[in-house]
Amino acid sequence: MPAPVDHDHGTGKVRDVLCPSSDAALGRFKDRADVMGRAAAYVEGNVWKPTLVAPGICRLPS
Template sequence: MDQRNALLGEQFGICPICLKPDPEHVDHDHETGKVRGVLCFSCNAALGQFRDRPDVMRRAAAYVEGNVWKPKLVAPGVYRLPS
């Protein structure tokens, strides 16, 4: 509990993603087990849904911002990935 409170103090008592006060969920890297910070329930759940994959999170952000990737067919059944 003391370590969690210390982390929360370093974050000024807010979730580092959405900036809402009083986050309660200790977040960690699922591969290494390393603790990253304290998140609110929604942000912690979102990272879990995205499987901690930054590439997927970047595409999600682009989608929300209206920059939707339109696949380009380059051969039957083969699509060009976004760069």
């Protein structure tokens, strides 16, 4: 089976050849860097880390 060729869906410009799993993952993100960034923050554990705003009072990220 040939490797998938990743491309920019807006311009059609080829970016690289990827493994099928990586190509499918990027396709699900619809080329949206903001969504990929939120997914990366989630995997890194940054999404649910509270910020201490005062003794005993924490704020969760929105």
